[in-house]
Amino acid sequence: MSETLEKTPGVKPLPRYADVSLIRNKFAETVQEIIEAVSEVTIVAKREGLVELMTFLRDEPSLCFDYLSDIGGVDLGEFASPRFAVAYQLYSLEYNHRLRIKVFLEEDDAHLPTMWSIWKASNWLEREVYDMFGVTFDGHPDLRRILMPADYEGYPLRKDFPIKGY
Amino acid sequence: MLRRPDPLADTLMTVSLGPQHPSTHGVLRLELVLDGETVVKATPDIGYLHTGMEKTMEKEKWQQVVTITCRMDYLNSMGNDLGYCLAVEKLMGVDVPRRAQDLRVLLTELNRLTSHLVWWGTHAMDIGAMTAFFYAFTERERVLDIFECASGARLHQSYFIIGGCRYDVPTNFLPLVADFLKEFPKYLGEAKKLVTGNKIFQRRTKGVGIVSKEDAINWGLSGPTIRGSGVNWDIRKAEPYSGYDTYDFRVPVYDGGDVWSRYLVRMDEMEESWRICNQALERLKEPGPVLSNHPKLELPNRDLMKQHIDVMIHHFLIASEGFTVPIGEVYQSIESARGELGYYIVSNGEERPYRVRVRAPSYVNLSALPAMVEGQLIADVVAVIGSIDIVLGDIDR
Numbered sequence: 001m002s003e004t005l006e007k008t009p010g011v012k013p014l015p016r017y018a019d020v021s022l023i024r025n026k027f028a029e030t031v032q033e034i035i036e037a038v039s040e041v042t043i044v045a046k047r048e049g050l051v052e053l054m055t056f057l058r059d060e061p062s063l064c065f066d067y068l069s070d071i072g073g074v075d076l077g078e079f080a081s082p083r084f085a086v087a088y089q090l091y092s093l094e095y096n097h098r099l100r101i102k103v104f105l106e107e108d109d110a111h112l113p114t115m116w117s118i119w120k121a122s123n124w125l126e127r128e129v130y131d132m133f134g135v136t137f138d139g140h141p142d143l144r145r146i147l148m149p150a151d152y153e154g155y156p157l158r159k160d161f162p163i164k165g166y
Numbered sequence: 167m168l169r170r171p172d173p174l175a176d177t178l179m180t181v182s183l184g185p186q187h188p189s190t191h192g193v194l195r196l197e198l199v200l201d202g203e204t205v206v207k208a209t210p211d212i213g214y215l216h217t218g219m220e221k222t223m224e225k226e227k228w229q230q231v232v233t234i235t236c237r238m239d240y241l242n243s244m245g246n247d248l249g250y251c252l253a254v255e256k257l258m259g260v261d262v263p264r265r266a267q268d269l270r271v272l273l274t275e276l277n278r279l280t281s282h283l284v285w286w287g288t289h290a291m292d293i294g295a296m297t298a299f300f301y302a303f304t305e306r307e308r309v310l311d312i313f314e315c316a317s318g319a320r321l322h323q324s325y326f327i328i329g330g331c332r333y334d335v336p337t338n339f340l341p342l343v344a345d346f347l348k349e350f351p352k353y354l355g356e357a358k359k360l361v362t363g364n365k366i367f368q369r370r371t372k373g374v375g376i377v378s379k380e381d382a383i384n385w386g387l388s389g390p391t392i393r394g395s396g397v398n399w400d401i402r403k404a405e406p407y408s409g410y411d412t413y414d415f416r417v418p419v420y421d422g423g424d425v426w427s428r429y430l431v432r433m434d435e436m437e438e439s440w441r442i443c444n445q446a447l448e449r450l451k452e453p454g455p456v457l458s459n460h461p462k463l464e465l466p467n468r469d470l471m472k473q474h475i476d477v478m479i480h481h482f483l484i485a486s487e488g489f490t491v492p493i494g495e496v497y498q499s500i501e502s503a504r505g506e507l508g509y510y511i512v513s514n515g516e517e518r519p520y521r522v523r524v525r526a527p528s529y530v531n532l533s534a535l536p537a538m539v540e541g542q543l544i545a546d547v548v549a550v551i552g553s554i555d556i557v558l559g560d561i562d563r
Binding site for chain 1: 512
């Protein structure tokens with residue numbers, strides 16, 4: 001076995017995660033918390049100022065998050081408050097680093113601004129979150145159900161949605 | 167075909183392509199608004215295969231979920247299992263033995279070959295070259311036999327589990343792979359002669375469905391589709407997993423951004439996958455464990471079980487209750503045959519995942535289809551669909 005092989009540990013090396021210290025002060029109103037866990041960085045942000053934060057993350061030359069990987073919804077449970085979390089996975093092709101932005105939403109106020117003007121990839125990703133959780137995206141160009149039929153009632157990935165038939 | 171009441175009153179015509187059209191690779195429906203032969207507007211309609219797999223995963227134990235992941239993207243099932251296992255292993259902090267990693271790389275790359283073979287056959291057939299399909303499927307059969315030898319199943323293997331591989335491969339596995347790898351370059355050469363050099367095929371694909379580099383990034387394209395637009399990004403190189411950084415291979419990139427460039431990327435990728443397979447095969451000659459010795463992942467030794475009651479209880483607990491994963495969230499992506507396959511997994515410390523979100527590469531790639539085909543001819547729509555290599559099981563989940 002060659003030397004390079006010996007040096008390679010198990011599931012590592014983990015992807016690099018971005019240094020986001022400079023947004024802590026700049027977006028003090030929007031950024032609630034910066035968490036580092038499992039060698040991943042998560043920014044917990046508020047809805048207010050989210051578009052400005054995302055635009056800054058994309059355009060700032062030292063961060064350059066030009067690629068939106070994923071938008072995933074999480075239902076924290078029927079009785080939880082806040083009820084929903086929406087996680088944006090950002091990636092920078094330039095620097096090869098990642099970042100997760102997480103926004104918590106109350107059930108009776110479950111709406112977010114669309115990221116359509118920043119990344120076009122958000123189009124279908126946001127539609128899926130809307131389809132599965134009922135979180136609406138303000139300003140989305142075409143917010144319709146995508147996987148479920150257009151006349152479907154209910155949101156399948158909510159925790160109170162039954163897994164078996166009635 | 168849906169016609170307006172008075173076709174002469176309006177020159178635009180709405181045509182429904184699919185969901186049963188063979189070129190849509192499954193059940194994709196496209197609502198095309200046509201002006202003569204030119205596509206004015208294209209609206210994809212998906213969801214015909216939606217079976218709520220993300221919801222089902224929340225009801226299965228951690229180790230059982232691999233039987234669902236491999237059924238999402240049925241052409242790249244090994245890769246789907248790998249992504250899920252890597253994500254959970256990252257959350258648990260488990261190291262996978264060397265041999266299990268080499269097996270994973272070998273089988274995932276073989277799976278990439280089968281996936282690209284199916285794409286090659288069907289893409290050529292969409293454009294009108296029937297023969298390629300039969301050659302591709304004959305060759306694919308041989309790889310499926312290899313999968314059957316390793317795992318007992320041809321399509322939905324569920325061979326990778328959290329912590330490594332389910333069991334070691336039988337003794338006839340390595341010779342079977344070696345035979346296949348020895349003959350594959352000859353086959354690939356024939357394939358290139360049959361389709362790549364074909365003038366009609368080139369005319370049908372060059373300059374069709376162009377995506378610029380900036381658009382490709384902004385639309386979130388990934389895999390061979392973005393590499394056909396001149397973006398040098400492969401997760402196997404950028405964020406290596408399973409020891410891909412120790413393999414010698416290159417990432418093919420073409421600048422054209424058209425169907426032809428994406429075709430060339432995939433053809434070259436088959437060659438690179440073949441090279442990786444050869445290297446992995448060499449490493450597999452050394453024996454070793456294929457499952458992590460983490461106490462909750464490896465079943466106890468059977469002889470010890472018969473002697474000690476606590477070992478018996480331990481076995482019973484793993485088999486009946488499963489194991490728990492530390493509270494947390496993780497995002498792990500791999501380079502599947504179609505692009506970035508990401509798993510966003512949330513654990514609340516129980517024996518079932520709280521939420522598994524799958525970032526399906528075909529889903530995001532397909533969302534850019536309207537931008538690729540609008541303004542093109544209707545005959546080119548099937549060429550473009552073929553070139554982004556969608557799998558509807560991956561899109562609808």
